[in-house]
Amino acid sequence: MIAKTEMQDLIVVDGQARGIVTRHLITGECNVHIADAVILATGGYGNVFYLSTNAKGSNATAIWRAHRRGALFANPCFTQIHPTCIPVSGDYQSKLTLMSESLRNDGRIWLPKKKGDARPPDQIPEDERDYYLERRYPSFGNLVPRDVASRNAKTLCDEGHGVGKTGLGVYLDFSEAIKRLGEKTIRERYGNLFDMYQRITDEDPYKVPMRIFPAVHYTMGGLWVDYELQSTIPGLFVLGEANFSDHGANRLGASALMQGLSDGYFIIPNTISNYLATHKFPKVENSNPAVQEAVATVQARIDTLLSIKGKRTVDSFHRELGKIVWDDCGMARTAPGLELAIGKIRELRQEYWKNVTVPGSGDDLNESLEKAGRVSDFFELAELMCIDALHRNESCGGHFREEHQTQDGEAQRDDEHFSYVAAWGYTGPDSAPELTKEPLEFHYVHPSQRSYK
Numbered sequence: 001m002i003a004k005t006e007m008q009d010l011i012v013v014d015g016q017a018r019g020i021v022t023r024h025l026i027t028g029e030c031n032v033h034i035a036d037a038v039i040l041a042t043g044g045y046g047n048v049f050y051l052s053t054n055a056k057g058s059n060a061t062a063i064w065r066a067h068r069r070g071a072l073f074a075n076p077c078f079t080q081i082h083p084t085c086i087p088v089s090g091d092y093q094s095k096l097t098l099m100s101e102s103l104r105n106d107g108r109i110w111l112p113k114k115k116g117d118a119r120p121p122d123q124i125p126e127d128e129r130d131y132y133l134e135r136r137y138p139s140f141g142n143l144v145p146r147d148v149a150s151r152n153a154k155t156l157c158d159e160g161h162g163v164g165k166t167g168l169g170v171y172l173d174f175s176e177a178i179k180r181l182g183e184k185t186i187r188e189r190y191g192n193l194f195d196m197y198q199r200i201t202d203e204d205p206y207k208v209p210m211r212i213f214p215a216v217h218y219t220m221g222g223l224w225v226d227y228e229l230q231s232t233i234p235g236l237f238v239l240g241e242a243n244f245s246d247h248g249a250n251r252l253g254a255s256a257l258m259q260g261l262s263d264g265y266f267i268i269p270n271t272i273s274n275y276l277a278t279h280k281f282p283k284v285e286n287s288n289p290a291v292q293e294a295v296a297t298v299q300a301r302i303d304t305l306l307s308i309k310g311k312r313t314v315d316s317f318h319r320e321l322g323k324i325v326w327d328d329c330g331m332a333r334t335a336p337g338l339e340l341a342i343g344k345i346r347e348l349r350q351e352y353w354k355n356v357t358v359p360g361s362g363d364d365l366n367e368s369l370e371k372a373g374r375v376s377d378f379f380e381l382a383e384l385m386c387i388d389a390l391h392r393n394e395s396c397g398g399h400f401r402e403e404h405q406t407q408d409g410e411a412q413r414d415d416e417h418f419s420y421v422a423a424w425g426y427t428g429p430d431s432a433p434e435l436t437k438e439p440l441e442f443h444y445v446h447p448s449q450r451s452y453k
Contacts, residue, residue, distance in 0.1 A: 005031070006370065007062040008298040010038065010069045010236065013290045016279075017066075017236035021298050025370065028363040030298055032291055036281045037235040037272055040066060041264070044219035044241035046079065048378045048385070049330070050322025052216035053085060053098040059374040060381050063223050063242050071231040072423040072436060074224035074244035076381065077389035078398040081331050082217035083149035086200055087169040096215040097200055100193055104142045106177035106186065107210065109133050109149070111170050115160035121171055121209050132156060137452045144452045147398060148410075150214035151331050157213070164211050173209035214331060218256060220247045220398055221388075224423045224438075228271035229263060232423075235279070237272055239263040244421070302362045305372045310355035314371045317352050318378065321345065325382050329389050334402045338390040342383055349379040349429075380429055387424075387433060394418045408453065415447050 004025045011019040019034040045060035046052035067073045086097045110131045134141040153170045163169045194205045222244040229237045246259040328341035360366040395404045395411035404412040425434035
């Protein structure tokens with residue numbers, strides 16, 4: 001294991017993935033690592049939204065640099081919005097905290113019926129509360145899938161019913177469960193979660209309802225892989241959330257552990273060994289033109305970022321980008337909104353390369369430089385996400401287009417025209433991506449329209 005390094009580029013020799021270029025985060029030194037194959041298990045790209053439940057170090061650089069080298073990127077617009085997160089508390093918060101979905105087993109979700117009602121929750125009578133999930137979905141109530149719960153919460157908050165100082169929150173109330181089951185039982189079930197919530201918010205959920213709000217959590221898109229977890233670049237294998245495979249478009253309630261465990265323990269040990277046994281690997285020296293070109297590309301990007309000397313910080317750009325993507329390519333999308341977002345992202349990216357400031361040098365620890373490279377990738381990824389969402393004229397799984405919904409406001413599928421994986425090829429930062437469609441064939445279990453009424 002080589003610690004304290006970050007992948008900067010993929011080395012492709014004669015069409016095969018043969019190594020990576022890394023930058024040491026402490027010394028700034030760029031190094032070449034030659035190999036017979038490359039495995040990326042670098043997680044998802046939820047931080048393109050700036051605020052998400054992911055660790056701040058999670059980024060898309062490894063898979064995006066591989067995408068630039070020819071690996072197709074599949075279903076980028078399919079992202080999972082988690083409904084049970086602690087709401088944002090201010091403009092300069094850096095990340096969000098996920099609360100377990102298990103809380104919805106006993107907690108009841110509600111909002112004041114009256115817009116702008118700022119009364120404490122215990123002063124709002126029952127007949128002035130809207131248990132909106134129980135009202136709209138009597139068969140499932142508070143246990144509707146994540147996308148449904150998230151969209152409903154955001155819609156009502158956007159209409160002015162939200163609670164808390166920001167108005168971006170709904171109540172998750174355990175008072176009825178405590179009366180019915182007793183506080184001891186609730187402590188046994190959720191004690192650690194209640195303690196965590198109280199330490200973060202300084203509110204006691206045993207006495208007052210929790211406040212929750214949707215947040216970006218998991219990404220179902222990623223580099224396209226086949227059943228052997230190999231990308232469209234021979235020798236480049238992609239595992240877990242970094243690929244698009246197991247959860248597809250529809251991670252409405254499942255465990256990422258399934259994908260991590262199945263990919264890492266059961267699939268890749270067999271498939272990569274088969275690849276290594278059936279291919280030849282001529283020796284690659286650091287002097288190889290492909291290696292030198294990759295190193296030069298990495299160094300040129302670093303030098304450019306350090307030389308701009310603009311007036312805006314990396315975080316200010318990332319925060320603005322994240323809001324664009326959240327507003328127009330988040331829980332609900334529209335064609336006009338996506339077209340507007342694409343234009344905004346392109347304008348902001350152009351400004352970024354003229355007006356970002358990255359203090360310090362590339363010869364030592366420089367967190368601003370690390371973030372600058374990652375955000376430059378997020379700009380291109382965000383644009384692709386919007387392009388993917390715009391081209392898919394249907395609602396399906398984690399993708400909801402407002403123009404394509406039933407009379408009840410639920411997702412309207414179009415399996416006749418969109419039953420395929422959308423795999424995009426990189427053609428340059430200012431060129432339209434190339435779409436490859438992988439048809440989805442269902443022989444035993446067929447997709448059907450969902451209803452949770």
